[in-house]
Each structure stands twice: as structure tokens, then as C-alpha cells.
Amino acid sequence: MKPAKEMDETVAEFIRRTSLKIPMNEMMTILKAWDFLSENQLQTINFRQRKECLVQDLVGLCEEKSASVNDAALLDIIYTQVHWHQKVWDVFQMSKEPDEDVDLFDMEQFKRSFKKILQRALKNVTISFRDAEENAIWIRIAWGTQCTKPNQYKPTYVVHYPQTPYAFTSSRLKSIMPLLGQALTVASKHHQIVKMDLRSRHLDSLKAIVFKQYDQTFENHNSTTPLQERCLGLDVNMDSRIIHENEVEKERVQRITQESFGDYPQSQLEFAQYKLETKFKSDLNGGILAERKEPLRCLIKFSSPHLLEALKSLAPAGIADAPLSPLLTCIPNKGMNYFKIR
Template sequence: MRRAGRRCGTVRGPLAAWHRAPERGGSLKEATSHASEATLSRLPQVPSAKEMDETVSEFFRRTILKIPLTEMMTILKTWNFLSENQLQTVNFRQRKESLVQDLVLLCEENHASLNDAALLDIIYTQFHRHQKVWDVFQMSKGPGEDTDLFDMEQFKSSFKKILKRALKNVTVSFRDAEENAVWIRIAWGTQYRKPNQYKPAYVVYYSQTPYAFTSSSQLKSNLPLLGQALTIASKHHQIVKMDLRSRYLDSLKAIVFKQYNQTFETHNSTTPLQERSLELDINMDSRIIHENKTEKERVQRVTQEIFGDYPQPRLEFAQYKLETKFKSDLNGGILAEREEPLRCLVKFSSPHLLEALKSLAPAGIADAPLSPLLTCIPNKGMNYFKIRDK
């Protein structure tokens, strides 16, 4: 009896092309081609360089689109990425969409990178810094620690490494500015998501000072990491957030550096008070009695002693949280038995709060001097106050 031969198993996968080739009468070369195509189709798809370029191009398009036409040339020249000859080829009087498209094409010709786009975004933010709300952080050294020599390049490298080690998906860009300051742009991502380039955080750090200014970010969870990077890179021991906030970065800087009596000086700030009082007397209504004139001079003198003889730093508000327990000489009552303190929130708002406060007494709206809670804002470096019972 003839022994039956063993049946071959079915060939599956890419090698099936080799198995089927003789049946179709195809050549070995065709079988190899089919096998290669089948194998490649199973490999994970990697984004092409073109797709990555399209992502950067879209970032450029959005960044350029938000630049006002009146500032376009100034910002592009400050950026200094496109040459003068390239800028001369662009028609800046055409529709903005067409203008943006032409500029994006020039950026692509120059092989612009993501970092180049980030630098352009930093420059735009520097021109429009008042569109963001800025917080102030103060750092300090440990007991007995000496001031070390500061190296800006070392600071940048250390800051970036700390963020990269803690968070894989994050992009950090730097731009040096005036007064030994550096602007830092941080696009946060997560362990599973790429950095969001359209919601970055900004940090302005002045070298060899304990102060850093940060734009308010929606990602509050990243604040501890940001504080750690600032503290270690600047060689400090700890960092705290100050009760000071404003849209006007220059005013915040003037307050914490105690420069508001210099930075905001005007051409007539050195005029003696006596001379200005004399001018006031000349223009004063002759029917005003002597007592009123004396009172006005007193108010003017007290106001100058408190606020100084210079324009004030610009803040938009001051907020006071009051917590106090009810006190009464009479026994009993619902409020007297209340254990929780009474809470109240008072907020003063103005386009230029300190100048508004400065004008209250001279205008006769408030008595002079004003409450120290209102006049201490620049000296204390605070516009958030918590008032409790002693």
C-alpha cells in the first residue's frame, strides 16, 4: 500500500506571494516585488518631512496673521530672518491673507525651523506684552550662600535640561533682551501629546536678580516644574509667588526693582514744589478765602510726600480680602455667636489706579492723607492684600 505524502500547510502573510507565484506563472522577480509590498504595508507609517514642514508652515501662518499691518515691517526686521532683498519683493499693500502666504513661502525657501517661528512669536509678544497678565516670582538663596558668577548660556542650558528631563514633550526657546534680560517661551505638552505651540507660557528673567515675571498660564499643574527650573538654573534656593500682578510688565519691573522714581520721570519732575505752588496761586480764583488756599497747599504737600513727584507705575487694580469677627459691647445676638469670621472682598479698578489714587485728595474727593492700605502698594510691591484681625 502506497504511503500518502504529508500535506503542506497554508502559507500566509508576505511569503504567500512566493508560494502563489508558480500558480500564476509569474516570475521570481514579480514574487519578490509582491512580498516586499506586502511587508512594507505592515510597517508603521512615519510622517514625512513634508508633513512636518506643513505643521511649521501653519505655525508661521498663524503667527504672521496676528501681526498688525502697521507693525509688520518693524517686527520682521527685528526678527532678522528674511533678508532685505526678500522683504523688498513682498507687496505689503495687498490683502493680508495674500501677504501672509507670500511671507510663509519665503520662510519655506529659507528652510525655517520651529525655533525660528518661536522666535518670531516671542518678538510679537514683546511688542504686545500688555495683552498678557504677568505674575511676579521672587527667589532667595539659602542661609550662608554666596552670590555666584552668572553665565547666561549656562542658565539657558540648565533651564532647558531640567524641563526636558521632567517632561518629554516640551519646546523651549530663548531670546536675549535689554538690561541683561532673557525672554523664555515654553510650549507645554504631556507625556502623550506634542507641545501646544498656540498656548505657550512666557518667562522674563533678569540675570543676577531674584525676580522672574511669568505670563499667566492655563496649565497650573506645570507651575511647580517651572519654579524648580528657574530656581536651579539661576542658582537660588527657593521661589515664592508675590501678591503682585498687572498687564504692564515695565511697571511691575519698576516696582520690584524700586525704579519707579527714575524710570517714570518726566521733564518737569525736578521743578520745586514751591514754584508749582506759586503757579497755582497765580491761576487761583481771587474769591477763594485764605483758609482754602492753605488747605490746598497742605493737601498738595502731603500728596507729594506720599506719592512722590513723578508719574506712578501703571496697575489696573488692587484687591483687599477682609476677614474679621463680629465685635459688639452688647451680649448675645446671632452674629456674636458666629465662630466663622465675616468675609468681604473689596476691589479698586482703574486704567491707571495709582495715578487715580494720587488725584483723589487734590480733587477734594478724599481726605489727605489717604489710608496706608492704598498708598503702600508700590513700597510693599503688592496689589493683593489679606486683612485679618490681630
């Protein structure tokens, strides 16, 4: 009988750091989802002790089972699936040639192909997969080089929805994107991949935008009720002509706002960025700007914890005129929050 293989010190440290990130009220749920330790082993852990001591006991149990780097990576994926809002996600869209047929997706074949492409290009790389709800596949990639081991603390996460051309990635490293793009397109049997001008911490909102899955939970009101009765209360002593004027204007603003944003909760984005690049044109001769060869450049950024809901509230609150600029209201339909205006 072969002796159990000892767990590598780097794996022990990897598990320790990942476990320390997990909030205590989520610890048992995440460990059960990990499904590496048995129910009996979990019952031996005292969850009422200090977190550092709990994690030390947890690492000891993992050492008994000789946890591998892939086991540790899976724990990290599960933690990230719960705390996806800690990452900034970019959206990539793939496409096929016009005459290409739609292939049936084979999950195991996708995994083998994806891993083979990256491992051929890089000697040191750790690739882990986990299937999730709605047929999504989560991929975790820890990058190394030909001479250095993979850095497990700066991985790239990819969320791909099979049978769709979309992938969501957490990495901002430009150097790895060509290789990652190649692995995604070949494994999913697409021809080309492009990065969309869409980014957010809210993965579910990005998914809702690109899949056009807007939440159709309408406001709780009787649609047959006249709009005037749903407006804010007005002073009963106010001149009736002013009351009528206010009601007409509020009705107009609410109608235009609903036409622009719909009557459902908005997808959650944190910002929209607009880059202006234009050359100055004038019929007048001379002037510094007229002689300028370089275009004028300007950057405008709108930020909010919930940008689309904030924009939706501007006109009804009287802060902006209705309708808002199409550049502000087109974000969900165009699937982008980065704009270049020339």
C-alpha cells in the same frame, strides 16, 4: 547633496497665525528683528497687498528655508516683546540661603540647565530663548504631555533679569508652576521661589516697582515758587479770608499727596484687591454675628486704567480726604496689589 527638509504643516500654520497677529505697520520691523529671512527675500514681498496674501507669501518663503518650530517660536517671542501688554504678568521672587555666595551669572549655562530640567520632566515641551535689552532673557515654553505635542498657541512666557531674584511670568496655569519654579531656581542657582502678590499687564511698571526704579522726571515747575502761586486760580472777588483758607487747605493736601506718592509719574497698575477676613467680636451676649463661627469675608477691588495716578488725584480733586489710607498708598513700596486683611 541632501535635499532640503520640508517644513512641517503645523509649523507653517504656526507662522501663519503669528504673522496674522502682527499689525501691518509693524510687519517689516518685526520681520527684520526676526532675522530669519534675508534682506533680498523681504524685498520680494509686496507689503501693499491684502494681509492674507502677504502672509501667504511669507509662509512660502519660510517653506523655502525649511523653518523649524524654534524659528516660528522666535517670531512669536519678538511679537510678544512688542505687545507684552496683551498678557497679565505675575511676579516671582527667588532667594538664596543666608550663607550662600553670590554666583556670577552664565547665560549659556542658565539656558542649558533650564531646558534640561523641563525636558527631563516632560517628553513634549518646546523651549525657546531670546536675549533682550537690559540683559533680560525672554523664555517661551509651549507645554505638552507625555502623549500630546506642545500646544504652541497657549505658551508661557518668562522674563528673567539675571543677577536679580525676580522673574515675570504670563501663565496662570497652577499645574505647571511647581515645575517652572524648579527650573528657574536651579538654573539661576537660587534656593527658593515665591509668588508675590503683584500682578499687572504693564511689565515695565512691575519691573519699576520691584527694582525701585521710579521715574524721577519731576513736574515742570520752579521749586522756589510759593505753593500758593501753583494752586488753581481763585475768584479775585472772593473774600480774602476764604482765599487764605482755600490756599492753606490746598497746600496741605498737595504736601501730603506728594509725601505719599512722590513728585514723579506713577507705575501703571490696573487694580488693587483687598480681601477682608475677620471674626465678629462683641461684649454683648447673643446675636447672630456673635454666634457665628465662620469669619466674615469681604472683597473690595479698585480698578482703573492707571490706578496709582487715579489714587494720587483723589485728595487734590476733593473726592477723598488727605491723607489716604496706607493700604492705598503703600502699593509701590510693598510691591503688591493683592492684600489679605485679617
